[in-house]
Amino acid sequence: MRLSKAFIPTQKEIPADATIPSHQLMLRAGLMRQLTAGVYAFLPLGYNAMMKAMNIVREEMNAIGGQEFLLPALNPESLWVQTGRRNVQNFILSIKERDLVLAPTHEEVIGWIASMHIQSYKDLPQIWYQIQTKFRNEPRPRSGVLRGRQFIMKDSYTLDASWEGLDKGYDLHAEAYNKIFTRCGLKFFVVGASSGAMGGTGSQEFMVESGSGEDTVVLCDKCGYAANLEIATSAISGVTRTANSKALEEIHTPNVKTIDELATFLNVDHDHLAKSVVYRHNGKPVLVLMAGNDQLNESKFSAALGGGEVAPMNAEELLGLTGADGGSIGPINLKGFRIIADKRLEGANGLISGANKNDYHIANIDMNRDVTVEEYFDLRIVDTGELCPKCSAQLKITHAIELGHIFKLGTKYADALHATYLDENGQSKPIIMGSYGIGIERIIACHLEQSHDDKGIIWNTALAPYQAHVIAINMNNKDIVLHSNQIYRTLTESGIDTLFDDRPNVTAGFKFNDADLLGMPFQIIVGEKGLKNNQVEVKRRKTGERTMVALSEIIPTIKKLLSE
RNA sequence: CGGAACGUGGCGCAGCCCGGUAGCGCACUUGCUUGGGGUGCAAGGGGUCGCGGGUUCAAAUCCCGCCGUUCCGACCA
Numbered sequence: 001m002r003l004s005k006a007f008i009p010t011q012k013e014i015p016a017d018a019t020i021p022s023h024q025l026m027l028r029a030g031l032m033r034q035l036t037a038g039v040y041a042f043l044p045l046g047y048n049a050m051m052k053a054m055n056i057v058r059e060e061m062n063a064i065g066g067q068e069f070l071l072p073a074l075n076p077e078s079l080w081v082q083t084g085r086r087n088v089q090n091f092i093l094s095i096k097e098r099d100l101v102l103a104p105t106h107e108e109v110i111g112w113i114a115s116m117h118i119q120s121y122k123d124l125p126q127i128w129y130q131i132q133t134k135f136r137n138e139p140r141p142r143s144g145v146l147r148g149r150q151f152i153m154k155d156s157y158t159l160d161a162s163w164e165g166l167d168k169g170y171d172l173h174a175e176a177y178n179k180i181f182t183r184c185g186l187k188f189f190v191v192g193a194s195s196g197a198m199g200g201t202g203s204q205e206f207m208v209e210s211g212s213g214e215d216t217v218v219l220c221d222k223c224g225y226a227a228n229l230e231i232a233t234s235a236i237s238g239v240t241r242t243a244n245s246k247a248l249e250e251i252h253t254p255n256v257k258t259i260d261e262l263a264t265f266l267n268v269d270h271d272h273l274a275k276s277v278v279y280r281h282n283g284k285p286v287l288v289l290m291a292g293n294d295q296l297n298e299s300k301f302s303a304a305l306g307g308g309e310v311a312p313m314n315a316e317e318l319l320g321l322t323g324a325d326g327g328s329i330g331p332i333n334l335k336g337f338r339i340i341a342d343k344r345l346e347g348a349n350g351l352i353s354g355a356n357k358n359d360y361h362i363a364n365i366d367m368n369r370d371v372t373v374e375e376y377f378d379l380r381i382v383d384t385g386e387l388c389p390k391c392s393a394q395l396k397i398t399h400a401i402e403l404g405h406i407f408k409l410g411t412k413y414a415d416a417l418h419a420t421y422l423d424e425n426g427q428s429k430p431i432i433m434g435s436y437g438i439g440i441e442r443i444i445a446c447h448l449e450q451s452h453d454d455k456g457i458i459w460n461t462a463l464a465p466y467q468a469h470v471i472a473i474n475m476n477n478k479d480i481v482l483h484s485n486q487i488y489r490t491l492t493e494s495g496i497d498t499l500f501d502d503r504p505n506v507t508a509g510f511k512f513n514d515a516d517l518l519g520m521p522f523q524i525i526v527g528e529k530g531l532k533n534n535q536v537e538v539k540r541r542k543t544g545e546r547t548m549v550a551l552s553e554i555i556p557t558i559k560k561l562l563s564e
Numbered sequence: 565c566g567g568a569a570c571g572u573g574g575c576g577c578a579g580c581c582c583g584g585u586a587g588c589g590c591a592c593u594u595g596c597u598u599g600g601g602g603u604g605c606a607a608g609g610g611g612u613c614g615c616g617g618g619u620u621c622a623a624a625u626c627c628c629g630c631c632g633u634u635c636c637g638a639c640c641a
Contacts, residue, residue, distance in 0.1 A: 012590065012602070013576045017634055037633065088641060105641085139565075139639060147640080195641090214640075474599050509601035516601090527600060537600095 001466070002488075003501045003514075008045050010514055020212045022448035023144025025457050029518050031444075038141025038149035045518070046444075048465035050152065053184060053443040054131050056462065057154045060180045064172040066127040066156055071109050073133060074100045079108045083416040093137045093149070102135035107409070107435055110157045111417035114431055121161040121423050124431070125169060129156030131440065143212055145441035146401060152441060158434040161421060166408055166432045170202070173406050173436045177206050181403060184443055185460035187450060188403060191217050194230040194299045195407060202408040206438075207400035208446040217400045218382050222393035230299035233378055234386035234395060239271045239291050239348035245366040246350070248332065253361045257327035259293040262361065266352065274345060274353040274365065276329040278313045281305050281338075285313065285321060288379060289331060289341035289353070289371070295381040304340065304377040322356045330354035331371045332362050339372060342379045401446055404438040451542075457519030458542050461562055466499040468558055469520040471511050473527035475504040484526040487536065487554055491524075494555050496562070516541065522561055524554065 008030040017034070018024040026032050031046025042050060058068065077099045080086040085108070086101070094101045103109065110128055118124065131154045138149050145151065158169030174190070181188045186208055193205040205228060207217055218232035219225070227233070256262050263270050270292030277288040277296045286305070290296055302310045315326060321336060322329055330353035331339055345351070349366035367373060384397050414420065414430035423429050444463065451458045461467060468491055472484035481502075488500040499520060501511045508527075515523050525537040525546075535548045538557060549557045 009574090011575060016570085016576070019635075034633090085641075090639060091641065136640090140637095142635085471600095476599070505599095507599060507601090507603060509599090509603080512601045514602085525600080529600075 001499050003499060004503045006045075006499070007043065008518070009043070010517055018144060020143050020146075020449070021452055022146075022212075022445040025448050025452055025517075026144060026445070029457055032145070038138055038147070040145055040148065040150075040441075045465050049444050049459075049463050050440055052463045052465070053440050054152070054154070056183050057131065057180055057438055057440070060176045060183075061127075061129050061154065061156060063179075064127060064176050066129045069128055069130045071103070071106050071130050071132060073103050073135065075103045075109060077101050079112060083108055083111075083413055090137050090139050093135045104134055104136045105153075105435075105437070106130060106132075106134075106155055107157065107413045107433070108417065110159075111413045111419045111431075111433070114159055114414070115417050115419035118159060118419065118421050118431060121421055124159055124161040124421060125165050126159040127156060127169060127172075128159070129154060129436075143214075143445075145445050146212065147214065148441070151439060154438040154440060156436045158436075159419075160432045160434075161423065161429070163432060166410075166434050170406060170408055170434050170436075173434070174204065177404050177406065177436075177438070180438070181206060181443075183462055184447060185451070185462050186403070186443070186446055188446075189217075189219070189226055189400075191219075191226040191228050191400075192231055193228045193405065194303065201410055204406050205402050206404035206406075208403055208450070209398055210401045210446070210449050211399055212449060213399040213401035215400045215402050217398055219396045219398060220388035220391060220393055221396060223388060223391035225388050225390045225395075229382060229397070230297065231303075232382045232395075233389045234382045235389045235392050236344065236380075236386055238344045238346060239351070241347050241349050245369055246364040248365065248370065249363045250355055251352075251361050251363055252359065254359045256359070256361070257325075262352070263292075268352065272351055274330070274341075274348075274351045276331065276354055278318055278326070278329060278337075280309075280311050280313050280317075282308045285337045287329070287331060287334060287337040287339045289339065289345055289373070290380060291342055291344040291348075294342060294344065295383070296379055297381040300377065300379050304375075304379060324354065324356045324358050328354040328356065328358050328360065330356055330362055330365075331373075332356070332365065338374055340379075341367070341371075341373045341376050343376045344380070346376045401442060401449075402439070403442050403446060404436070406436045407434060409433040409435050452519070455513070456517030459519045459521055461521050464497075464519075464521050466497045466520045467562055468496055468498045468522045468524055469515050469518065470498060470500045470524045470526065471508075471515055472500070472502055473508045473511070473525065475502065475506075477528060479531050480526050480528065483531060483536075483551065487524060487526060487551075490555060491558065494559070496555075496558060522558060524558070 010030050011028045014024050015027045018027055030043055032040045032042045035041050092101050092104055134153050135150050141148050160166045188206055188208050191205050191207055193203045195203045216229040218227050218229055256265050259273055259275050262273055273292050275290045279286045334356055345367055351365040352361050352363045353365055355362045386395055388395050411430035413433055419431045420428045447463055470484055470488050472480050474480055491498040519541055521541055523539040530536050534551050537546050538549050539546045
């Protein structure tokens with residue numbers, strides 16, 4: 001492509017609305033423009049890079065036997081009512097004129113197709129996928145394309161007759177994802193993840209470490225333990241039990257509201273305090289006891305209760321139900337609450353907790369003697385400095401961007417959509433599904449986050465819209481015009497995607513800066529200096545390293561560099 | 565949805581406090597110039613100052629409402 005004819009609007013200034021490097025670069029290098037919050041128009045250069053990513057994804061999906069579909073973005077609203085996902089918060093965008101919604105994902109449509117055409121176990125397994133635009137009602141789009149209201153996802157779905165089959169399909173996807181992100185040149189890692197409201201029995205996320213990421217992950221450098229904070233655990237010990245439990249004792253604790261204040265006031269260790277956290281689960285009050293100042297992990301909490309709606313109880317409700325404010329709630333003499341507790345408190349005694357009376361706490365609580373705990377769960381949020389649950393090395397907590405997510409869904413959607421097959425015995429069974437997503441824009445954004453400098457983008461060869469960028473230093477010099485045109489032509493004919501800066505009246509410095517901003521892997525600089533010796537300069541964008549190459553050696557040199 | 569900021573040619577910003585001719589840099593057009601790291605000179609084109617209402621002789625500027633965008637938080641299947 002000749003830059004004199006190309007639509008690649010570069011900008012020197014950093015757009016005010018872009019705060020992270022990938023967003024700034026995607027705008028400055030003319031990859032895309034924002035239409036409205038969370039919605040971007042991809043310009044030719046950006047779309048080119050997206051297609052590179054999509055093709056890598058497509059090749060690896062095909063390699064595991066995936067079959068590509070084109071599915072509708074417009075779905076009947078009723079389909080989503082059927083699976084109970086129509087009214088999930090911040091999920092679905094609808095259109096006003098018809099009872100249609102914009103699909104945020106495609107389990108429903110896949111299930112609908114399967115319900116019509118999958119009849120027998122002999123029709124299974126299947127791997128179905130699509131690479132398409134999806135829509136979500138994001139309350140707050142942010143960070144450029146990292147969280148948009150419209151985005152392109154590769155979604156694939158496995159359909160199986162057995163749980164072993166699901167495991168196999170899931171493992172195939174895990175392998176394919178490793179290949180995809182490796183080919184894309186991304187530094188990524190895999191974490192165990194929460195299945196959340198998608199339901200299902202297992203899930204992993206493919207992550208890129210980044211301060212711009214919205215997920216928090218827990219990593220062990222020593223043994224490789226890696227988990228989303230939502231499900232992460234650590235090797236923290238339980239609260240100790242002493243030989244004798246003393247009698248319960250009410251103590252006056254004026255104006256003590258928080259666990260820290262209580263620890264200071266009584267001059268006791270945090271571990272002897274049992275913090276009460278009060279929630280409603282599907283409308284019903286639940287008291288959660290946590291050791292000391294451990295933070296409740298809402299994901300774990302929700303999972304422990306088997307899903308459903310979970311919300312902190314507000315102060316008024318709390319006062320009405322217990323007669324006390326938040327800082328004085330406890331498990332003793334508390335009526336009408338389910339009580340669950342964090343595992344650290346299992347069997348503990350000598351604990352202090354609220355008395356359900358303002359300004360009073362109760363001491364010497366014995367979990368076994370005094371509290372009717374429905375069940376103990378791991379409910380705490382892992383904190384910095386804690387030790388790995390597997391190898392006891394120090395854990396690292398960091399932020400990450402979720403590139404891909406693989407789920408074992410099970411039969412939730414097949415049940416709702418009556419997607420069944422007949423097994424060997426003629427029995428009707430629900431199809432067992434898995435669901436596997438990759439954010440295409442995120443591949444690009446993550447690469448840019450990981451690969452840029454103060455001059456601009458540094459594309460790797462896998463995702464670069466063009467492999468080579470020919471710069472004609474001075475279009476008033478006939479020699480330069482002649483040779484740069486010839487180089488551009490032969491590179492293109494050799495199958496090397498090449499950008500050619502043939503703009504007249506643009507000075508060398510301007511072209512150099514544009515080339516560094518656009519960031520193609522190799523720049524071929526055609527100038528008077530080199531041509532005197534029948535040479536051009538080849539510059540590697542990544543390192544800035546320059547070498548003089550004879551005109552006759554350009555093609556083999558570039559081919560060799562590209563194959564490295 | 566809570567908190568905050570911003571909205572002025574394509575982009576980045578000043579002007580607003582203290583009301584009175586709409587300005588700067590980049591980009592763009594024309595001519596000359598320069599030609600290895602965003603050349604220089606000159607002459608130009610382009611703005612309902614987000615929208616609506618109010619105050620005033622007069623509003624980019626003051627007041628009210630709305631909309632939009634961004635950031636922090638909540639949310640993120």
